[in-house]
Amino acid sequence: MNDQELFYLLALLKVEGVGDIIAKKLLTHCGSATAVFETKSSQMASIDGIGSVLLRNLRDKTVFEKAEQELKFIKSNDVAISYFMDENYPERLKHCIDGPVLLFSSGNINLKNRKTISIVGTRQITSYGTEFCKKLIADLAPLDPIIISGFAYGVDIVAHQAALDHDLQTIGVLAHGLNQIYPKVHKKYVSKIEETGGFMTEFWSSSNPEKENFVKRNRIVAGISEATIVIESADKGGSLITANMANDYNRDVFAVPGRTTDKYSQGCNTLIKTQKANVLSSAADLIYMLNWDLETTPKSVQKQLFVTLDQDEQKVYDYLQKNGKDLLDTVALQCDFPIYRISGLLLNMELKGVIRPLPGKLFEAI
Incomplete structure (x- = not known):
């Protein structure tokens, strides 16, 4: 993507009322971000979801100042850009209707033809959850999966650390811009993660780790992977939101069961009870369900003769x-x-x- 198109794309994403879904409609209709700003309002009025207020907002010149500032940050910090129509955009996210139009990343991320799993859970991880997470990743290590999480306290950072311990690529999906690290105490892991993995975000350098950003970034965690694994969770929390998003995206979801009396097993047990997640008791469960190392071949099914297909x-x-x-x-x-x-x-x-x-x-x- 050339600098001019990136500039106009950044400007488009700053227009009030333009989210990822609306932006994709405009880009598909007009052909490019540059064209969106050059196309007459009357020619865009027929697009579903585009009303007079939004068309008026598209004429707001202040978005260009914001786009220019962000473009300077991108260039001066060698930020990698993934556009939702480009080949380097995460393949599975392309199928998520509300997937980000743009992703910003750092490090050496390589998702091409790789096994990927997202691991999420409570920030108050217990010793049981810690040991399970470490053993799971150790047992999966020979298959060289990419471990994706949110770089937060608790389950997230345990998963990232375990991946590093086994020389696996790990990706932290951030709820803020690439100009900072949150929580700051995790800054010590950044360089090691960026050696073979890295960080990914849809948020600009002007974005801080606000509460609503964490919920929004969870759809990336859910949509980018083959499966989402919930290690531990209370009966409410961000990891359950991520699991529900994964289900909405038609991804596999796994949950680690626990005692009914344990606070941080309640969310996992509920996911299993309501059939929103498969039971995960070991790496073998995951390997079988995702067909990563299936040793047996299903019985042959006799095809009907003279079947008519549309x-x-x-x-x-x-x-x-x-x-x-x-x-x-x-x-x-x-x-x-x-x-x-x-x-x-x-x-x-x-x-x-x-x-x-x-x-x-x-x-x-x-």
């Missing part, structure tokens, strides 16, 4: 037959279908006996 189903079947088993999200992307549509197609095709599901939200043609 045009969309045939497109999906041809893709799976050519490419072999693949993730639901990848099938949706490659076949150019939204998640809700591909889910329905795959279910119908499974009922017709032409595909079969595998653990880890994988599907293959029969």
Whole structure:
């Protein structure tokens, strides 16, 4: 992305009333951020969700001053930029309708074709939670997963430390700009994390770690990974919000069960009881459910003769037959279908006996 387009993109994101969803609509309609500011209001009035107030706000010149300041920070600090339409943008976040238009990052993050899990939980982690988290990551280490968390107290920092102990890439998703570290006591981990991983945020250098930012950043934690793991949680908290977001994004969720009398097991137990999370008792559970190291092959299913597929189903079947088993999200992307549509197609095709599901939200043609 050239500097001019980045400048106008930053300006667009500072327009009052323009969030990620609205910004994506404007960018898709106009073709670029530069074009958004050059297009006549009358030509954008027909876009769903674009009203007269927002169109008037698009003429606010003060957004350019803010964009210029942030662009200077980006350039002077070598901040890496990921635009939601670019190849370097996290693949799974592309399928989240409210995923950030822009991500800012530091370090040496590499998400390409990698196993990724997010680990979240209470800031008041117990000795039980600490030991479970450390053992889980130690047992997963041979598979070289990326460990993603929020760099906060408690479960987050334990997960980051355990990843570092086993030379795994770990990514901290921040609730503020890259010009600071919160909490400050965790600054000692920054350089080590940035050696093979790094930090990621949607927030500008002018953003402080406000309460609402933590809730907002949780959707990145939930959407960027194959699965979200809740180690410990009280009956309310940010980790439960993250788990619910992961469910909304059609991601796998796992929770570590605990005694009913333990305060920081209540949230996990509720997730399991309400079928919002799979039980996680060891790394083996995760490995099996995500199909990371599946040793057995499902029994062959006899395909029905003379099955009739509609045009969309045939497109999906041809893709799976050519490419072999693949993730639901990848099938949706490659076949150019939204998640809700591909889910329905795959279910119908499974009922017709032409595909079969595998653990880890994988599907293959029969």
